[in-house]
Amino acid sequence: MKVVIVEDEIAASENLIYLLNDIDPTIEVLKTLDSVRSSVTYFSEIQEADLIFMDIHLADGISFEIFEQVTISTPIIFTTAYDQYAIQAFKVNSVNYLLKPLNKADISDAINKFVSTQQPLGFTSNNIEALMQMLETKSANYKSTYLVQKRDELLPIKTKDIAYFYIDSSIVKAITFNNQYYIINKKLEDIENELDPKLFLRVNRQFILNKESIIKIKYYFNGKLIVITQPPYKERIVVSKAKSNEVKNWINS
Structure with a gap:
């Protein structure tokens, strides 16, 4: 399986690579990306991965902004630090996600689900548009x-x-x-x-x-x-x- 990781924290990406190799040594990490800009550039030219692990918050913005600039057909598993509102948004829109800090069991379950179904795990452009709207609404409503x-x-x-x-x-x-x-x-x-x-x-x-x-x-x-x-x-x-x-x-x- 070929994987691309979109993650702006070096320690987090290294930990994910370690866990992936531990789960299945044949998994090949093609690329690690740390920003919206680098992701748009990469996916505009290359889409060889079988699966993408993508953090929500990147160095230069929210990863959902990537999909406003490039179409990605590869299945995606989003990763996020604990935020109940974000989790609710993912569930409503049927988007697959993992909570940080990532652990071997959860990653293994997500990969097994992907391998057994070979489906995009609920990811669609409509999902992303709805998530963007919900998260933008949330950002304007933090308790003051x-x-x-x-x-x-x-x-x-x-x-x-x-x-x-x-x-x-x-x-x-x-x-x-x-x-x-x-x-x-x-x-x-x-x-x-x-x-x-x-x-x-x-x-x-x-x-x-x-x-x-x-x-x-x-x-x-x-x-x-x-x-x-x-x-x-x-x-x-x-x-x-x-x-x-x-x-x-x-x-x-």
Whole structure:
């Protein structure tokens, strides 16, 4: 099987190549591409792959923009970091996808499905148009304000003024840049799906950070990171080795 990978994170593409080789050593990776522009150039000239693994967010835009400039007939499996809205959009439009971080079992299942059906896994130009519309609508509707209770008052807190959200003894709290804390009566998972991923990222199970709150990153043991924020948190905010590249790329974007 011949495969093309469209992925802008070097570590992610290398990991996918490793997993593909582990699943089936006969799989040949023809090309790895890291942007909309390079993908349009490549697919305009060459379409020899049997299957494409394509990340949603690339260095210069959303991968769906590729299909506005070139027709791709090769079956595609999209990959995406966890985003409940995006997943809903994929399901509605019957587009095949894998959640990051990718693992061997899921990739193997996706390949087996492709081999057994030899079908484009629901991918059509209509799917892409619908996905683009849904994601564009979502991007304009990220939560801008949280209404929180403080004693006997309800206060509107601008999302951009929140430095980070975190779980403290099963209670979700928000800390603003002026170091005020407020209880948010929601699950951290629900909050994560309401926020603009360009500005906020869940760096571990306990924390969602505003990019503007990060003042320093320190290397920790076993490939982990420690994030230093302003306002500071009383304990270490640790990022796992598996999450470290995503966090660094997000900050550097």
